[in-house]
Amino acid sequence: MEFNRREFGKVIGVTFGGLALGTVPEGLLGAELTSYRVKKGDTLSRIARTHNTTVSKLKQLNGLASVHRIRAGQRLKLTDSVAASAEIPRKLRWQIDHKGVQHKRWKKIVVHHSATDNGNAAIFNRAHLRRRMENGLAYHFVIGNGTNGTGDGEIEIGQRWMRQIHGGHVRNLALNEVSVGICLVGNFEKRKPTAKQMTSVHNLTQFLQRELLFNRPKVYGHKDLEQNLCPGKFFPLKAYRARFA
Numbered sequence: 244m245e246f247n248r249r250e251f252g253k254v255i256g257v258t259f260g261g262l263a264l265g266t267v268p269e270g271l272l273g274a275e276l277t278s279y280r281v282k283k284g285d286t287l288s289r290i291a292r293t294h295n296t297t298v299s300k301l302k303q304l305n306g307l308a309s310v311h312r313i314r315a316g317q318r319l320k321l322t323d324s325v326a327a328s329a330e331i332p333r334k335l336r337w338q339i340d341h342k343g344v345q346h347k348r349w350k351k352i353v354v355h356h357s358a359t360d361n362g363n364a365a366i367f368n369r370a371h372l373r374r375r376m377e378n379g380l381a382y383h384f385v386i387g388n389g390t391n392g393t394g395d396g397e398i399e400i401g402q403r404w405m406r407q408i409h410g411g412h413v414r415n416l417a418l419n420e421v422s423v424g425i426c427l428v429g430n431f432e433k434r435k436p437t438a439k440q441m442t443s444v445h446n447l448t449q450f451l452q453r454e455l456l457f458n459r460p461k462v463y464g465h466k467d468l469e470q471n472l473c474p475g476k477f478f479p480l481k482a483y484r485a486r487f488a
Contacts, residue, residue, distance in 0.1 A: 280454045281317040294321050315457070331398070331446045338400055339455065345407050346457045351422040352448055354483065355382065355412060355465045356431040356474040361390030363428065364399040371411065378403060381411035382424040386443045388436070390428065396439025398447055414469055423451060423460065431475025441479075445486065452487055462487040 279290060287298045287307075301307065304320040313319070331339075357367065368380040383404035387393030403410060404423075412424030425447065427440050436444075452460055464480040465473035474480065 277320065277322045278454070279319050279321055281313050281315055281319060282457045282459070283315040285313065285315070287313060290319065296321060318454075331443075331450055335398060336450065339404070339450065341405065343405075343407050344455065346455065348407070349421060349423050349451075349456050350458050350460050351418065351468075352451060352460050352462045352487075353410075353412060353418075353422045353424050353465055353468065354444060354448075354462070354474050354478070354480075355424060355426040356436075356478060357385075357426055357428045358430050358432070358473065358475070359428070360430055361388070361428065363387055363391045363393040364401055366391060367426070368401075376411050378406075378408060378411065382426040383410060384423070384425045384447060386425065386427045386440050386447070388428040388440060393428070395437050396443040398443050413465065418468060423456075427474065427478070429475075431478040432472055433475075433477070435477045444483075448483075448487055 279294065281290070287301055290313075291298050291301055301319060301321070302311070304322070307313075362385075364380055364382075364385040367382070367385065371381050372379045380401045380403065383401050385399040385401065387395060387397040387399065389395030393399065409416075410419045410422055410424040412426070413419055413422065425444060427436050427444060429436055429440070448462060452462065462484055464478065464483070465471060467480075467484075
């Protein structure tokens with residue numbers, strides 16, 4: 244039994260060899276997608292409606308003929324405006340969208356707070372190993388708040404994502420099998436997440452939900468699924484859910 248992660252608490256450790264791949268620019272919060280990965284069952288008309296554009300515009304941007312059939316996995320341009328891009332940095336995209344990604348597996352995205360004032364993936368990994376979680380870090384992603392040598396808004400990719408294995412971030416084992424866990428460092432019962440953290444969690448969620456994962460997974464706060472306070476009263480959960488509904 245791998246879980247329980249709760250009360251891993253106020254531990255301090257050292258950085259380990261996880262993938263810490265930089266911050267997402269704060270100014271991208273609220274921007275629109277510039278490309279979209281086609282999922283099974285998609286049509287041009289459905290994609291156009293979802294992204295507030297037209298079929299003719301999509302054809303023009305992507306050089307599609309009137310009889311062209313789109314295919315699952317194909318990437319379509321949604322706009323020709325580079326300045327409006329909300330895409331996370333290319334290096335980070337490549338690391339997240341690695342060849343082992345199980346695009347059809349993940350059906351939920353669950354956001355957490357660490358309930359600690361500081362930390363990073365290395366610290367939480369050590370704490371979770373001490374709690375006999377054999378796969379260490381319970382989350383798939385950690386977003387830093389500028390403490391313990393990790394940048395404010397920096398997205399760290401956990402080994403669970405790289406290995407495409409279940410999370411350890413909720414108690415329900417069935418949910419862990421199909422849920423991507425994102426943890427923001429901080430205690431949001433006491434204070435708000437930083438602006439850069441919110442930029443990063445929005446852009447990461449947008450990339451996962453609307454481009455990478457075929458099932459367009461629904462988003463949740465931990466407390467939506469289990470009785471607790473996570474991700475804290477100062478995390479704007481209602482707005483986050485509405486943005487990705």
